[in-house]
Amino acid sequence: MIKYQPSKVEEKSRKKWKYKVDLSRPSDESQGKLGKKFYFLVEFTYPSGDLHMGHWFAFAVPDILARLKRMQGYTVFAPNGFDAFGLPAENAAIRRGIHPKDWTFSNIKRMKEQFSTMGAIYDWEHEVITCEPDFYKWNQWIFLKMYEKGLAYRGKILSNWCPKDQTVLANENVENGKCWRCGTEVVQKEVEQWFLKITEYAEKLLWKEQSIVSGQSTTSTTGLNLKVSDTRDTRTTRGTLEVDWPKSLKESQNNWIGKSEGIIIKFQIPQLRQGFAGRANTKFQIEVFTKFPETIFGVTYMVIAPEHPLVGQLATAEHKKDVEDYIKLSKKKSELERTSLEKQKTGVFTGSHVVNPVNDEKVPVWVADYVIATYGTGAVMGVPGSDLRDFEFAKKFDLPIVRVIGSSKNDQSEVLSDKDVLEEGWLVNSGQFNSLAVPEPAKEKIMDYLVEKGWGKRKVNYHLHDWSISRQRYWGTPIPIIYCDRCGVVPVPEKDLPVLLPYDVDFAPKGKPPLATAEEWVRVKCPNCGEEARRDVETLDTFFDSSWYFLRYLRHIGTNNKKDENLPFARDLAEIWLPVDVYFGGAEHTLGHTLYSRFFVKFLKDIGVLKIDEYAKKRVHHGVILGSDGQRMSKSHGNVVNPDDEVAKYGADAVRMYLAFLGPYDLVAPWDPGGIRGVYHFLERVWKLFDAVAGPVSSFHPASARSSRKSRVGQKDNVELRAVGSPPTAATRNVLTDEDKFWMNKTIKKVGEDIEGIKFNTAVSTMMEWLNYLSGKVHRSSLIVNREGSKVGKSPMNDTRLTIHEYEVFLRLLAPFAPHITEELWEMLHSSPSDVIASEAKQSKKKIATDSSSPRNDNVKWSIHSQPWPEYDERFVKAQTVTLVVQVNGKVRDSLPVEAGISQTEAEKLALASVKVQKFLNTKGPRKVVFVPGRLINLVV
């Protein structure tokens, strides 16, 4: 047999594969009947130019699960596409003078070629490329639906602005005060733009407490139940979907949504009221939001944000200049300075006072930039006696401090240091509420009181902001809005969609959106009145595209079977295929993409086009592959490992397997050049083991195989396998020992369970263990052993004890991990020698000719990937003999080989008979015996 040559094997195997999914009818190929669906989704990628190791990790490893599911008889739909709009294309264009469209499509072409070397089952027949009009038409459609429902609105607000990219950024796109794309410091700028009212869905997006508790983290070790029901039964009877998303994600999203229940309290401003005596007084009050109304008697000052609308009026003549200077200064500060600089509090007094409604005390109003204009009401009450931050501020500016929460009911001690600040205890100095316990019942009592008096109203506040979606850039979906002098804001009628993105545009950033320079495109007749009007010149945030792309994969049954479309997706297909069964992606999308897409799905449900609440049953996060130096792979670090190079050296199978093997899938781990050699070595050994198989291909010596070991079990005890390519011949039967069966069955069980539990690393090591066992027994049998038991040389004959049956099962288990090599070995096992690579390259022409002409059903027979996943026999999963550990007082003193079903009395007898154990026992014998059947016996003295 010739050497294992991955490149040769892989090229050949890949040519054989043709996996097509008929979306209209999930079928069980091997059974030829209506089957179960499995919608397998991986976050589509940005077409950045070349596939890097991260892409392999994200796409090639999950393919193991997809392939397992397929072998299990599911119709697996694994679509792929490109998140093709976005800034890098535009930046590359500006730098190199290539049009973003051309740049993007040439990258897509290149990446698809690279994708094909992965040996994954991704389906390109349903490909989604977001920059194609066919896709973004529906972006515009969804936008208009949201506009119609009042969820898309135009607003002017202080926003995150990236000076380099010349565009606004959503909160989620600001990382540490810097732009997520280019790292430039983000500044605050007032810009009018489009928002989506995601806040209206805040409550619905919140994960319920229960689902967090029951949710599993990605690394969870328990077997995740991926045994997905058939196409209809995807929801529980109550109509809510059981979702298995990482706990960390649910918690982060809930934190980000940041629900807090509190109260808005009104503080009157007497001096303003005096000045405008005749008017209604609602204007002359400041509202604050607080979660801690029980501390209201301790309010000694108030702080408003520099952007608060009443700042101008509150600043008295005496303080006007101070206040104006302060506001100017804080506006100049970038987001970074405002948040990451030392938390040294700054602020100025406005000269005005407000009145605390509960005790009529006048407290001073300050302006300080630690108060966020966009959260709550942009004003807070200062309670330095029971809030650390307020205490710090009061200390710095010498404001009075009153104790309202004491460590006892008559605690009147002064609050002198931060240690004296209490958040729980008993109310003191709080009028009729003294002596109430804090938080409860004090909080509820005071809230009721404030509401009853009309001074406050209960309020649920969310940290979540509305989502800013306009980008002042070119390479994105044009916003389908027209501005008419007569009619105002006019949505583009549905029949006029898509609003095409013009090709010829000056997209160099000049402080205004590039589309504004396409004069001809901008000028348009108003669809209402026919007058001259102008198009919106902004484009949609690309997160808009990715919020629903997974629905777009379900637009048609196949490329040659397109339907008339009146929705972004085909409704009947959505009903069959949704929800997604497993969704792989990066943890970095916890607060952006996955939250947005949940929002979209809930919206689409509300307008009646979708029936699901959550779009993915299970979400799995992947980790990050670092360079061998432990740093992020980057050109500047010089530590980039190019997957193409590794594939050339070791083959795609080895790269896939190493990525699966190096650790838990959500691990952040470096690429170890030695590590891939380890799995390559494993594959070589699998390849070589072919020669040791007793079967029609290699030299087979039934006499030696049979006589070498007596099988105590009859024919029927052999593991039954469904539809193996060729049935075990008489010669290969009966040669499996109990030990052989134990290894085979436990490996089948463990590998299947581990893949479903996203524990690819231990699945691989289990395969390795079985291989070690198999090659160990082959090795032993090929050695001539002399009378003293020492090895004196190799047998001249290739005398083996590896059955074709075992090898077949082995290959099928390995197939999802290493699809190419197993395909070739499978073929070698089941075809005449002349068809096989091992017999030189003659085969190729003839084989390919047959491939292209053979109908699809023929694939089933000759591809290992159409084979059923092996089943295991529970009887052989446990070993017949086990090692019984004998402990004395919990310390291991001996271990004995015993029958698995040994009784306690029997075990006790054996344990007491052990010399090693006796040393640790006194004459009286054990006081107590703990017996764990099949595992251990502990003698307590």
Place this chain on the structure above:
RNA sequence: GGCCCGGUGGUGAAAUUGGUAUACACGCAAGACUUAAAAUCUUGUUGCAGCAAUGCAGUGUGGGUUCGAGUCCCACCCGGGCCACCA
């Protein structure tokens, strides 16, 4: 400051969820084959003591629960991630 993960050999990591700690792999060492090297195969590899059998210690630290703890509880130390003047 808040929330969430982790801490096990020289390294990446396993550990049937309370039952032999270090599977599997890398690395290293020795041996076989070879004129030699590479490749391959075999053996060893937690630490300490010992020729060995074996003994003792051992999963960040200190306590606790238990016949028995890497696993559960309490306190602390260290590392990582996300959010963050959130009222």
